[in-house]
Amino acid sequence: MRSFEFFEHTADVGIRAYGKSLEEAFSNAALGVFEVITDTSKVKPIEYREIYLNGYDLENLLYKWIEELLYYYDSELMVFSKFDLMIDQDSMTLEGKAWGEKFNGKIHERRTVVKAMTYHQLSIEKTENCYVITFVVDI
Known part of the structure; x- marks a missing residue:
């Protein structure tokens, strides 16, 4: 199973991330965002x-996750290539590194500067084999 892929979007970048667990899918979503910014294999x-982070649902938690990572890029020029996180769906919290x-x-x-995460086309689906996260970032 691939970790993420890009899909065409008129003015922005669409990302579809996959994971056997929700945590792996969130990690791969973040990796996809930073792959837009730079070659993550060199990070x-x-x-x-x-x-x-706290959220009111999984989509909001994903939005906050990506925005928090972009905050570190904007404020400290940090680029990331590895993620270790836990998600508690009962309390809708995420903690990680x-x-x-x-x-x-x-x-x-x-490569391309990612300005922000968006709610456009944002979805998180659980299939038989994996989680699939679809979203668009503003460039």
Whole structure:
């Protein structure tokens, strides 16, 4: 099973992420976002940022997850390539770590700036084999 794929969208970027668990799907969604920004295979998991979030449903939790990661990119130029998280669906909380390093133009390819997460086409589905997350980011 692939971790994520891009799909065509008129002005923005569509991402479809997959995972055997909800946590793996959220991790792959984040990886897809950072793959828009740079080649994540060149991002070393040197530093981490701890993240604690509450949401009112899974879609809101995903939105906040991606926005929080983009906040670290915008404020600290952090790019991430590894994610370790736990989601509690009863309390609708997410806690975890995002691993990466500060963007360095000599090492990391500068691709497209992701401005924000959106609710456009946002869905989280559980199939027989996996979770599928579909969403669009503003570029």
